[in-house]
Amino acid sequence: MRRISGDAWSTGPVVAFVLAFALVPVAILFATAVREAGGWNAIGSILSSPLNAASINNSLVQGALSAVLAVALGYPAGIFFGRYSWPGRTVLRSLLIVPFLLPSLVVVLGILDLFGPGGLLLSSTPGLSFFGTGLPAIVAANLVFNIPIVILFTATGCESASVELEETVATLGGTPARAYREVWAGPTWVGAAVGGLLTFLFSALSFAPPLVLCGPRCYTVEARIWSLDQVFLDPTSAGVLALGLVLLFLLPTIAYLWLLSRLRTIPGRRPPARPRVSARDPVAVGLAAETAAVALGVGAVLASVIYRALQPTGGGGAGGAYGALFSSATTARLGISAFGMIGNSLFFATVAAMIAVLLGIPAGYAIARRPSRAGGLGLLLFLPLLLSPVVLAFSLANFWRPLLGGESTIWFLVIVSQSILAIPFALQSIEIPLAGLSPSVREAAETLGATPWGAFLDADLPRVREGLTTAGLFAFAIGLGEFTATYFLVTPQYTTLPVALYRLADARQFAVADADAGLLLLLSLAVFLALVLGGRRVDL
Amino acid sequence: MSTYSPFLEVDRLSAAWDGLPVLRAVSFSIDPGEFVVLLGPNGSGKTTLLRCLAGLEKPTSGTIRLGGEDVTSLPTHRRGIGLMFQDPALFPHRTVYENIAYAPLLQRRTRSEVETEVDGLVSLLHLEGFEDRRPDQLSGGERQRVALARTLAARPRLVLLDEPFASIDVELKAELHAEFRQALRTRGTAAIHVTHDREEGLFLGDRVGLLFDGSLEVVGSPADVFEHPRSARAARFLGYNVLDGPSGPVAVRAEDLEIGGSIGGGPSAVVAAVGTLGRETLVILRTELGERLELRTVDPPDGFRPGAPVTVRWQRSVPLPREEASGASPGR
Numbered sequence: 001m002r003r004i005s006g007d008a009w010s011t012g013p014v015v016a017f018v019l020a021f022a023l024v025p026v027a028i029l030f031a032t033a034v035r036e037a038g039g040w041n042a043i044g045s046i047l048s049s050p051l052n053a054a055s056i057n058n059s060l061v062q063g064a065l066s067a068v069l070a071v072a073l074g075y076p077a078g079i080f081f082g083r084y085s086w087p088g089r090t091v092l093r094s095l096l097i098v099p100f101l102l103p104s105l106v107v108v109l110g111i112l113d114l115f116g117p118g119g120l121l122l123s124s125t126p127g128l129s130f131f132g133t134g135l136p137a138i139v140a141a142n143l144v145f146n147i148p149i150v151i152l153f154t155a156t157g158c159e160s161a162s163v164e165l166e167e168t169v170a171t172l173g174g175t176p177a178r179a180y181r182e183v184w185a186g187p188t189w190v191g192a193a194v195g196g197l198l199t200f201l202f203s204a205l206s207f208a209p210p211l212v213l214c215g216p217r218c219y220t221v222e223a224r225i226w227s228l229d230q231v232f233l234d235p236t237s238a239g240v241l242a243l244g245l246v247l248l249f250l251l252p253t254i255a256y257l258w259l260l261s262r263l264r265t266i267p268g269r270r271p272p273a274r275p276r277v278s279a280r281d282p283v284a285v286g287l288a289a290e291t292a293a294v295a296l297g298v299g300a301v302l303a304s305v306i307y308r309a310l311q312p313t314g315g316g317g318a319g320g321a322y323g324a325l326f327s328s329a330t331t332a333r334l335g336i337s338a339f340g341m342i343g344n345s346l347f348f349a350t351v352a353a354m355i356a357v358l359l360g361i362p363a364g365y366a367i368a369r370r371p372s373r374a375g376g377l378g379l380l381l382f383l384p385l386l387l388s389p390v391v392l393a394f395s396l397a398n399f400w401r402p403l404l405g406g407e408s409t410i411w412f413l414v415i416v417s418q419s420i421l422a423i424p425f426a427l428q429s430i431e432i433p434l435a436g437l438s439p440s441v442r443e444a445a446e447t448l449g450a451t452p453w454g455a456f457l458d459a460d461l462p463r464v465r466e467g468l469t470t471a472g473l474f475a476f477a478i479g480l481g482e483f484t485a486t487y488f489l490v491t492p493q494y495t496t497l498p499v500a501l502y503r504l505a506d507a508r509q510f511a512v513a514d515a516d517a518g519l520l521l522l523l524s525l526a527v528f529l530a531l532v533l534g535g536r537r538v539d540l
Numbered sequence: 541m542s543t544y545s546p547f548l549e550v551d552r553l554s555a556a557w558d559g560l561p562v563l564r565a566v567s568f569s570i571d572p573g574e575f576v577v578l579l580g581p582n583g584s585g586k587t588t589l590l591r592c593l594a595g596l597e598k599p600t601s602g603t604i605r606l607g608g609e610d611v612t613s614l615p616t617h618r619r620g621i622g623l624m625f626q627d628p629a630l631f632p633h634r635t636v637y638e639n640i641a642y643a644p645l646l647q648r649r650t651r652s653e654v655e656t657e658v659d660g661l662v663s664l665l666h667l668e669g670f671e672d673r674r675p676d677q678l679s680g681g682e683r684q685r686v687a688l689a690r691t692l693a694a695r696p697r698l699v700l701l702d703e704p705f706a707s708i709d710v711e712l713k714a715e716l717h718a719e720f721r722q723a724l725r726t727r728g729t730a731a732i733h734v735t736h737d738r739e740e741g742l743f744l745g746d747r748v749g750l751l752f753d754g755s756l757e758v759v760g761s762p763a764d765v766f767e768h769p770r771s772a773r774a775a776r777f778l779g780y781n782v783l784d785g786p787s788g789p790v791a792v793r794a795e796d797l798e799i800g801g802s803i804g805g806g807p808s809a810v811v812a813a814v815g816t817l818g819r820e821t822l823v824i825l826r827t828e829l830g831e832r833l834e835l836r837t838v839d840p841p842d843g844f845r846p847g848a849p850v851t852v853r854w855q856r857s858v859p860l861p862r863e864e865a866s867g868a869s870p871g872r
Contacts, residue, residue, distance in 0.1 A: 164629040167596050170616035171623040172643040172694045178617075182631070 011366045011377060014359040014423065018381060021416045022392060025399035026242075029391075032398075033239025046240045054217075055224035055241070056248065062135070062220060063204030066142035071196040074147040077294050078154020078195075079188060080287035086277045092295070093155065094532045096148040099298060101474075101524045103481040103498035104208040106517040107144045109505060110301035111137050111213065113308045113514065120304055137213040142203040144301045147294055149202075150195030157191025157263055158184065176283075190263050197256040201249060205388045207484045212505055221245045222390050226488065229394060242391040257382060302521065308511065309518035321515035330512060334500050335492030342519070345496040348411070348486070349479030352418035356426040356475040357468060359419075364430035365456060368437070381424045392417055393488035410494055417485040422475035429474055433467035434460065470531060477527040481520065497523075545608055547572040547730055548593075548698060553602030555588050555754075562588045564754040565602065570730055570747075575721060576759070577745030578734045581777060585754040586734035590700045593732070594623045606697055622696035626703045628687035630675040636686050637662075637671040643694030661689040664723050681712045688720060692727055699724065701733040705740065717744055738778055742766055750774050772860055781833045782860065783807070783852075790857035794834040799823075799841060799850045809833060811848045814840070825852065 037043055046052060081093055099107065114121050115132035122129055131140045161184050169179040207226065210218040219227060221241060228238035277284045309321050324330060331337045336344075367377060396413050404412065437460055461468075483498035490499055497520050504513035546569035555563040563585045570576045580586050591597040593604060595616035604612045611619050630639050640661055644654040662668055665685040675683055684704055691699055701720075705713045721744060724731050734751075735741050741748055742762040749759035758770050769775035772782045775791035783790055784807070809825040812832075816822070821840040825833040833852065 162629065164625050164627050165631065167594075167616070167623065168625070168629045170596070171594055171619075171621060171696075172690065173617050173620075173646050175617055176615075178646065 011363050014363040014427075015377075015380065017355075017359055018383075018420060018423070021396065021400070022420050023380075023383065025395035026391060029239050029395040029398055030243045030246075033236050033243065036236045037240050043240050043243075046237050047244045049237075051216075051219075052224060052237070052241055052244075055219045055221045056244070058210070058218055059204040059220040059222075059245075059248075062138055062142065062206065062210070062218075063200040065135075066139050066146060066203035067196045067200035069139065070143055070146040070150045070199040071192050073143065073290075073294055074150025074195060075154050075188070075192045076287050077147075077291040078151040078191065079158055079184075080284070080291045081151055082155035082158020082188070082191075083184070084275060084277045084284055084287070086288070091532060093152075094528065096152050097531075098524055098528050099145050099148050099302070101477040101481055101527065102145075102302075103483045103501065103520055104141070104145065104206065105212070105483055105498055105501045105505065105513075106305060106481075106520055107141050107301060108208050108212045109501070109510070109513055109517045110144070110305045111141050112505075112510065113304040114301060115140070120307070134214050135218060138206070138209045138218060139203075140301075141209040141213065142199070142206060144298050146195070146199035146202060147298060149198055150192055151294075153191040153195035153198075153263065154188050155191070157187035157189070157194075160263070161187045187263070190259055194256060194259045194263055197252055197259065200252055201256065204249065205245075207390060208502065212502070221248075222388050222484070225388075225390050225394065226484075230488070235394075235398070238394065242388075242394065245388065245391065253382065305514055305517045305521060309514040311511070321511040322518075324509075324512045325515040325519075330504075330509075333507065333509075334495055334503055336495045336500075338500075338516075340493075341495050341497050341500050341516075344494055345480055345498075345523075348414050348418055348496060349476045349482075351415045352422055352479040353426070353472050353475035355415070355419040356422040357430070357472045359423060360427040360430045360471055361461075361468070364427055364434045365460070367427075367431050368434035381427060389417070389421060389482070389484035390488055392420065393485035396485075397489060407491055410489055410491060414486050414489050414494060414496075417489065418479035418482050419475075421482060421485065422478040425478060426471040426475040429471035430464065430467050433464040437463055473527050473531055477524060480523055480527070546570060547574070547607060548732075549603075549605040550593070551603045551605070553589070553592060553599050553604065555585075555592055555597060555599045557588075562754050563592065563599070566751075566754070566756045567602075568749060568756055568759050570732065573725070573728045573730055575724060575731050575733065575744065575746045576749065577741040577747070578732060578749045578751050578756075579736070579738055579741040579777070580734070580751035581736055584736075584751045586736075586751055587702055588754075589751070590623060590702050590732065590734055593698075594621050594700055595619050596623070620694075620697040621700060622691035622694055622698070623700045624684075624687050624691050624702065624704045626706045628675075628683040628704075630683060630686055630690070632675050635672050635674055636667060636678070639675070639686055640689045640693050642690060647694070657693050658689075661693055661723075664692075664726060665689045665719060680708055681716055684708065684716060685719070688723060692723065692729065696729065699729050699731040701731060703735050704733075705735075705737075713740070750777065752777075767858070769858060769860065775858070775860060779834075780858070781835075782831070783833070783854070783857075785857060785859070787859070788862045789860040790854075791860055792854045792857045794822075794836040796854050796856045797833060797835040798837075798853050798855075799835070799844075800853065808849060808851050811844060811846050811850060813846055814844050825850065 034040065034043060037046060047056070081089065081096075112132065113119060115128050115130075115137065117132070119129065119132055122132075130136050166179045166183045169182050170176075174182065204220060205222045206220055207222045210220050210223050216227070221244070225238045225241050225245070228234045228241065275284075277288060279285065310319055312320055326338045334341070363377065363381075393413075396417055400413055400416075401407075401409070481498060482496075483502065486496055487499045487502060490496070495503075497516055501513050501516045501520070504510075504516060549569045551567050552565040553563055553567070554561065554565055566585075566589060568576075578586055578589065588597060592599045595611070595614060599612070602612070603610055606619070606621070611621075631642065634642070637658060640658045641654050644657050649657070658671075662671060665688060667682070667685055667689060670678065670682060670686075675686070678686065687704070688699075704720075705716055708716060717740065733741075733744060742765075745762055747759055748762045748765045750757045750765065752773055757774055758765055766778055769778055769780060769791050772789060772791075775782050780791035780793055781797055783792055807827045807829070809827045811823060812826045813824040814821065817836070820836045820838055821844075823835040823837070823840070823844060825835060827833060835852070
């Protein structure tokens with residue numbers, strides 16, 4: 001009998017999980033949609049129908065515009081983070097991950113709080129209402145999420161550039177500009193391109209910003225799929241459009257993964273010594289000013305949510321919005337109490353994080369043992385993100401809900417969808433420290449009689465405990481902030497904080513929505529604090 | 541009357557990291573074409589000194605004059621000082637030829653000048669046939685040759701070598717030593733080489749300096765520096781045993797230390813380890829005060845076993861200043 005290899009045991013569980021809960025249901029969804037649409041000829045007409053074509057166009061425009069602006073604004077700040085040493089740099093670098101961990105709705109609400117009707121900035125600068133609605137508002141929301149991502153990747157590229165090579169260029173007579181072109185430009189622009197591509201994908205597939213900030217005329221493909229299935233009850237067209245979405249974004253996704261593999265720094269490499277910021281260095285001062293401006297903009301959007309949540313509202317005094325959030329009226333409106341929503345959010349995110357980490361450990365180990373498989377496995381695990389949360393939830397609901405027996409198992413599907421969306425990021429947090437491990441301790445354990453699995457448990461796992469904690473916290477934060485798939489799946493009893501936030505915003509209960517968003521911000525900050533206080537660093 | 545003016549003059553150069561002194565008023569000078577080696581243990585400030593000379597670190601005080609010009613505040617790319625690291629730091633995306641041609645092209649020399657320069661250095665450093673290879677297709681020694689060729693192609697006024705042979709195996713190292721010296725001599729380029737390897741330093745240098753804890757203790761000919769250690773720490777670094785003699789502390793070479801009697805007034809000791817070095821036998825002793833002594837002999841007495849009590853004596857020694865020896869820790 002042929003034995004199953006150790007590598008198959010390592011990658012098998014995660015591959016099986018993704019196949020069972022993402023790729024197979026999605027493939028069946030696509031096949032069903034194509035068949036019911038009446039074959040391939042009919043697909044063309046569905047994709048080219050005015051509203052569907054407009055949604056594709058919206059996705060491309062919003063994605064491209066957001067990506068270009070995010071790179072333009074994030075690149076200088078990324079250089080400032082990666083190139084220079086300055087007080088508070090480490091904490092702020094970790095803080096950059098916070099907007100990414102937040103549900104998109106929190107940012108959307110922040111945009112409305114600042115620039116929307118009655119926005120905080122409009123009394124002093126009425127012209128800023130330009131950013132309160134339509135495409136400018138959507139792009140502004142996308143930028144708040146994605147500029148920090150571009151900064152992070154650019155800084156990572158910067159940190160992988162060789163300081164020795166830069167100094168060599170100087171000793172050979174090259175000017176600082178020449179050293180930049182020769183040494184820094186390559187890795188930093190690869191980093192910026194990775195951030196830009198991710199911005200393009202996230203923005204083109206965004207869901208909440210067009211839904212809340214603009215309406216149907218700005219719908220992305222993602223929002224249009226949701227609308228076709230949930231509003232117009234046309235799952236066939238939704239399935240066909242989902243297939244078009246996958247084909248449309250396959251190339252940028254592959255490009256993103258390829259560039260990401262180029263960007264990864266050598267595991268265990270010592271971070272280069274960074275020059276301190278000097279007031280006499282005009283480049284450093286310029287970069288610092290640009291970074292401060294970007295931080296101020298992003299910070300203002302998030303701070304406005306907290307500010308609005310704490311403002312006196314209606315009959316309540318300061319913090320009255322929180323009273324309203326926990327009131328029986330809100331419970332009646334949403335069909336669940338605030339405590340119930342918090343409980344659901346924590347439960348789903350915790351279990352999803354545990355699944356992501358448990359599946360990520362053997363997969364990360366397999367990649368660390370044979371890095372050549374990182375690309376293929378990475379693409380496989382990243383595919384669900386490309387499919388987008390709406391398509392994922394759509395296919396899960398179609399395939400698994402009938403098999404599992406209806407609404408009582410929705411909680412299971414929510415956890416599964418959150419796990420699948422968290423796995424690629426959790427895997428990365430596990431894989432990098434595993435790849436940096438010297439094999440000598442494991443080999444010593446094996447020469448002392450440990451089985452390969454025992455040696456892994458005794459020698460390797462304890463040494464990557466920090467990475468596992470980071471992966472767990474990261475996956476937990478992703479689950480906590482997940483809105484799109486969860487919104488697609490849940491019934492009122494399983495409502496989470498982000499879903500409630502959308503329902504409250506949709507009902508124009510902005511003050512209560514701000515209180516909900518404030519809770520989510522606090523929970524995300526708690527995760528961030530746990531990451532930073534433990535001296536951990538999260539990389540996307 | 542003509543006034544002597546050295547090619548490089550370093551005057552009271554000091555540097556600090558986060559307020560902690562790394563270099564303490566280092567002063568020395570070198571002549572055109574001279575090859576000076578600075579020897580010192582790890583952490584003694586060697587690399588910081590080179591980085592200050594190259595302009596990669598800012599000294600807290602002191603001046604650097606090169607060819608009569610004060611270059612202390614000049615940016616690195618205008619100093620005309622080449623620096624070679626332990627890591628050759630070749631451009632990974634360029635061929636050997638392109639790496640060497642890098643600086644001449646930066647200097648906007650004509651095409652034929654660049655070709656002549658590169659061809660000459662390829663020949664000087666025995667790199668024929670490697671011109672189209674990329675750095676990842678070269679061995680460690682070949683990479684270091686390319687790095688030196690690239691440095692020399694910039695026609696620097698001074699070359700700084702920061703332990704460039706540290707990761708090269710022993711046999712190749714001797715060959716590279718000779719090639720590097722020859723290449724620098726042929727070009728008439730002055731060089732400062734830093735290393736913690738005393739044999740390498742004494743072998744290579746026209747003059748040798750000893751750097752301890754950021755202070756330059758002495759600069760002189762290799763023979764003078766080795767034969768006349770100025771302090772107990774210098775003696776220990778140069779491989780001497782430091783002992784208390786009848787008239788004060790003395791430095792005794794390992795091959796001048798003998799077992800038996802008390803002729804030299806030496807202390808009692810215990811054999812800690814015995815091993816053969818081929819022609820010689822190396823004996824490690826530990827004195828009553830815990831000091832480590834080394835003895836090399838071609839004719840070891842019988843009964844040399846770890847744990848055996850012995851007394852030591854010596855015929856030749858170098859006197860050391862008393863205050864240095866009393867304050868110094870035992871050599872280990």
